[in-house]
Amino acid sequence: EAGVAQSPRYKIIEKRQSVAFWCNPISGHATLYWYQQILGQGPKLLIQFQNNGVVDDSQLPKDRFSAERLKGVDSTLKIQPAKLEDSAVYLCASSLFDKAGTEAFFGQGTRLTVV
Amino acid sequence: GDSVTQMEGPVTLSEEAFLTINCTYTATGYPSLFWYVQYPGEGLQLLLKATKADDKGSNKGFEATYRKETTSFHLEKGSVQVSDSAVYFCALRLSNTGNQFYFGTGTSLTVIP
Numbered sequence: 234e235a236g237v238a239q240s241p242r243y244k245i246i247e248k249r250q251s252v253a254f255w256c257n258p259i260s261g262h263a264t265l266y267w268y269q270q271i272l273g274q275g276p277k278l279l280i281q282f283q284n285n286g287v288v289d290d291s292q293l294p295k296d297r298f299s300a301e302r303l304k305g306v307d308s309t310l311k312i313q314p315a316k317l318e319d320s321a322v323y324l325c326a327s328s329l330f331d332k333a334g335t336e337a338f339f340g341q342g343t344r345l346t347v348v
Numbered sequence: 349g350d351s352v353t354q355m356e357g358p359v360t361l362s363e364e365a366f367l368t369i370n371c372t373y374t375a376t377g378y379p380s381l382f383w384y385v386q387y388p389g390e391g392l393q394l395l396l397k398a399t400k401a402d403d404k405g406s407n408k409g410f411e412a413t414y415r416k417e418t419t420s421f422h423l424e425k426g427s428v429q430v431s432d433s434a435v436y437f438c439a440l441r442l443s444n445t446g447n448q449f450y451f452g453t454g455t456s457l458t459v460i461p
Binding site: 237239264266273274275276277278281289324326331332333334335336337338339340341342 | 352379380382384389390391392393394397399437439441442443447448449451452453454
């Protein structure tokens with residue numbers, strides 16, 4: 234079974250530039266998550282999709298971050314304009330069901346450095 | 349609010365030593381509990397889980413027991429190997445908060461030969 238695919242693996246941009254990350258979840262997984270992981274911290278949820286609808290985006294900085302999940306499969310996360318404090322690893326995850334006992338499967342992440 | 353507290357690291361052990369990483373939680377309900385492991389440059393991988401009180405999750409020699417009375421889910425391994433060097437995250441997932449995952453801050457483990 235193929236895992237969660239993310240690209241790119243690494244990205245370096247200057248502040249005020251824009252950047253986009255792509256995620257392809259495990260086939261059949263209805264729930265997709267984007268997390269931000271700052272060095273030395275645990276992942277923090279940015280947005281959760283159920284199929285192509287947003288379940289929770291309460292912690293997404295909507296003035297600069299946006300995300301979409303087209304046709305309930307692939308997803309993109311965009312930052313525009315980027316700030317220095319956006320430097321982090323962005324993790325995409327998916328799960329088969331949106332139930333408490335179901336685990337999430339994570340991609341390898343995209344390491345973003347804003348200079 | 350719902351949260352997870354892990355013991356701070358880093359933890360350094362000699363090969364074949366006994367490992368305990370403490371995890372306690374606060375939750376308004378009955379969460380499912382997870383341990384994830386993150387190897388350098390990789391995403392998080394599920395190590396084990398438990399979905400109700402007194403359940404024991406186990407995998408690759410690691411185990412953790414869901415203790416409702418002490419709100420804990422401590423990770424243990426009897427004999428660690430160099431290949432166990434990684435960062436370990438405790439997490440909870442609760443149905444009455446939209447099934448969101450709450451992660452601890454992670455505990456870095458280094459095992460030396």
